[in-house]
Amino acid sequence: MISLNSKQYGRAEEILQQTPINTLFAKAVLRGQVPGEVFADDADEPRAVYIVHPYGMSLLAGESGRQDFAEELTDYISNRRGVRTKTEWLQVYPHSWCALLGNEIVKENGKVTEYARINFGFDQERHQLKASGMTDSKPEIVQTAPELFAKLEGVAPKHFWRSAEQFKASGIGFTVVDGGEAASTAFAAFIEDGQLEIGIESMEGHRGKGYAYHASAALIEYCLEHGLEPVWACRKGNEGSYNLAQKLGFVPTLDLPYYRLDV
Template sequence: MLDLAEINTLFARTVLEQKITGKVYTDDADNPRAYYIAHPYGMSLVLGDTGNDAFIRAVSEYITNQNGSRRTAEWLQADPAGEWTGVVDSIMASHNSAAGLDAGLQEEAGSRVIQRNTRVNFSLDRTAFSAAKKASGRQPAHPVPMTGEHFTALDQGVVPRFFWRDAAHFTAEGAGFVLLENGEIAAAAFSSCLSGGQLEIGIETMPAHRGKGCAFAASLALIEYCLDRGLESVWACRLENTGSYRLAQKLGFRPVRTLPYYRLAYET
């Protein structure tokens, strides 16, 4: 079913392939026609048939946090090829309205509201990437391959430990580059997911090194790594994440699809 989806589903695939421990819910254990796949980093995907009312009720209870068990943000994508976007929109409207969390009160409501954002999928334009590489000029430092020690040292932001079981798992099956300044990691670009000839790029710059081009340099190295090995570089982010969105375009990625991206209700 994931193979038919026209959106980036790599994070869900890594869960199904048991490369990382996540959760998979289905409408029928013997003859599944719908899935809800949750990645431990706080990303989820719902796809498939919408004809099972019991499954829709279960999804509704989950995304509205009826039992109050969700304590951190989770971001949901619905496969646009099916009818799940309409289902989730309806659940969101009902939940927000019933709780008095209409659009005018969302800021005050905080985490209890379901928010609809926009997810952007990109595709690498190789001509634009080559032009970006030529125009980049002198980089702040030379990126080096990410080691197990780097993996362990990265403990804040979007970092590999949230996408791989441990350092050994990452060094055996993943890839990444770090930019070092005075022996400290300034930025890292790494495979957050790697499957089926596709490598999704995760990127993080340490606060003290932002605005120096470090993320660009690290990402450049990882994209070149992908091109040398025949891997497709994958980039996706929230439209509202202007830093990631602009960096993608600077590197030569072009937006190819947008879809709703729901921040689910949770308790703080």
């Protein structure tokens, strides 16, 4: 696995352009929104790349033909040499890579667990129909202030942007306020190529009140007003996120293998 520097990222991005799944987190690394790691099978003419986002998401994409690269990936994924220091959530494309995740060395190591990840498509008509059926009064909603950047926990902007200043300049979020507290925040995890991927977190003590819907709906309205396509993806077993997505007008489009790589 050859580590690429930022000047070599353009070739890695060419591979992403041929990868028909949600790759916004990988693009955010390649375009400098956050620091990350980028590996390839060849520095000059890469045909396969492995991109790691600092929040723990990773992507393996491209051709799977080079045996030396596959062997190095096996060591990395199984972590039998102790190279990885934290858990990763890995997506792969195309499916030919799945054989590598299921080989005997990886199985014997026991560090890999397979899940599924859902990519959604946004249906604006469906969203507007769902929104028209919401009869509950709206809670107080404000644009997410920079001073909340460091305070918000869980799935929060600080894991996806370098600083509060960067988030203020290039990101966006909306927060439901309850009793003077930030109850639920929906924010742009990534904005790339006319798409905005939504991150959402409700604080403990404020869950189950419908706040996540209202915060997300406010962000979707921002997308529609600014010509951005809202994007949603989640682990298949995350029933809360899966159901919320459909309540907001998203429709499941792809069911993909998704791997937890433990250390």
